[in-house]
Amino acid sequence: MDFLPFTRPSIDEETIAGVADVLRSGWITTGPQAKAFEAELSRYCDGRTVRVFSSATAALEIGLRVANVGPGDEVITTPLSWVATANVALAVGARPVFVDIDPATRNIDLDLVEAAITPATRAIIPVYLAGLPVDMDRLYAIATKHSLRVLEDAAQALGSLWKGKRIGAFGDLVAFSFHANKNITSTEGGAIVLPDEKDALTCEKLRLQGVVRSGEDGMDVDMLGGKSNLTDVAARIGLGQMKRLDEFTERRKVLARRYFDRLDPDLPVELPVADFENSNWHMFQVVLKADSISLDRAEFMRRMRDAGIGIGVHYPAMHLFSIYRRLGWHEGQFPHAERIGRSIVTLPLFPAMRDSDVDRVCDAIAAILLKARRAA
Numbered sequence: 001m002d003f004l005p006f007t008r009p010s011i012d013e014e015t016i017a018g019v020a021d022v023l024r025s026g027w028i029t030t031g032p033q034a035k036a037f038e039a040e041l042s043r044y045c046d047g048r049t050v051r052v053f054s055s056a057t058a059a060l061e062i063g064l065r066v067a068n069v070g071p072g073d074e075v076i077t078t079p080l081s082w083v084a085t086a087n088v089a090l091a092v093g094a095r096p097v098f099v100d101i102d103p104a105t106r107n108i109d110l111d112l113v114e115a116a117i118t119p120a121t122r123a124i125i126p127v128y129l130a131g132l133p134v135d136m137d138r139l140y141a142i143a144t145k146h147s148l149r150v151l152e153d154a155a156q157a158l159g160s161l162w163k164g165k166r167i168g169a170f171g172d173l174v175a176f177s178f179h180a181n182k183n184i185t186s187t188e189g190g191a192i193v194l195p196d197e198k199d200a201l202t203c204e205k206l207r208l209q210g211v212v213r214s215g216e217d218g219m220d221v222d223m224l225g226g227k228s229n230l231t232d233v234a235a236r237i238g239l240g241q242m243k244r245l246d247e248f249t250e251r252r253k254v255l256a257r258r259y260f261d262r263l264d265p266d267l268p269v270e271l272p273v274a275d276f277e278n279s280n281w282h283m284f285q286v287v288l289k290a291d292s293i294s295l296d297r298a299e300f301m302r303r304m305r306d307a308g309i310g311i312g313v314h315y316p317a318m319h320l321f322s323i324y325r326r327l328g329w330h331e332g333q334f335p336h337a338e339r340i341g342r343s344i345v346t347l348p349l350f351p352a353m354r355d356s357d358v359d360r361v362c363d364a365i366a367a368i369l370l371k372a373r374r375a376a
């Protein structure tokens with residue numbers, strides 16, 4: 001049987017032909033395709049202003065710069081995310097301040113956010129792990145009450161909703177990722193949705209050396225910018241993917257439902273929140289009940305691989321990485337994030353998966369975990 005990876009992009013032939021056209025066109029870096037991708041994302045986000053970048057990491061870092069977050073400032077975020085979420089705070093000279101997660105949603109626990117606010121706090125970076133948004137009303141109520149900016153790390157949440165509105169179509173700064181493993185991809189890429197059109201020029205400068213052009217031949221550089229523009233080759237892939245986004249999300253939901261139907265309820269695992277209103281089902285993750293089984297996560301993953309199934313880990317709690325330990329963070333501060341970071345696994349879920357693949361995963365998990373169950 002073929003190896004089943006935990007994720008795999010679906011790039012259609014129309015997109016591949018479109019990329020070939022771009023490659024033959026004579027203009028392959030940032031140009032008309034990137035502009036069209038921004039327009040398409042803007043349309044998707046109810047007409048809000050969007051700028052694209054070479055990654056979500058660049059989008060998030062530029063988002064912090066647009067919000068004037070810098071040295072001496074604090075940014076509140078979750079320890080259970082891809083490390084980019086907090087790294088961008090360090091990159092602009094700010095201090096990431098972690099608070100623990102809600103073990104049910106695995107997202108930042110909004111009950112803990114207010115207690116972490118100090119006079120130096122400038123922004124909150126919530127993450128919608130696996131595409132499940134936080135309570136957006138509550139998030140923005142806290143931000144408004146304390147005059148904080150919100151930079152939504154919605155890297156995993158394109159296609160997710162809150163009370164029927166698309167993530168990105170409302171709120172403050174919202175960043176999306178088009179990394180190969182995300183719900184749509186441009187191979188690598190990212191975008192930011194801006195609440196204020198006037199910040200678009202700043203984003204453009206920050207993504208390309210601070211350059212401002214005027215007329216046919218004029219240019220100036222009035223601030224330091226980096227190099228994080230998206231190529232037209234990548235943007236053309238993103239455009240092809242946007243056409244499929246709703247279909248991909250629907251397919252992910254069908255597969256996620258099947259996991260709930262097929263996973264043995266006696267398995268020693270914690271299931272994700274069964275949210276079929278808001279989540280785009282970027283991932284289907286279960287947490288191994290480490291105390292009830294006699295094998296560790298690495299051994300579980302090895303046995304799944306032996307059964308022809310790829311398993312992902314998203315993510316180890318990031319405050320325990322050396323770079324954050326050196327800043328004073330340590331074991332024992334965020335018990336939920338630490339436990340879940342040690343025991344969470346990502347099961348295969350991607351639009352091209354067959355229903356029978358879900359069944360195969362569920363059977364393999366049952367065979368491995370029911371045997372490894374400790375006697376009570």
Ligand SMILES: *Cc1c(COP(=O)(O)O)cnc(C)c1O
Nearest residue numbers: 055056057082084155177179189
């Ligand atoms: C993927 C991801 C990022 C970074 O995206 P890139 O496009 O790879 O830079 C940031 N945050 C979260 C939560 C992600 O999943």
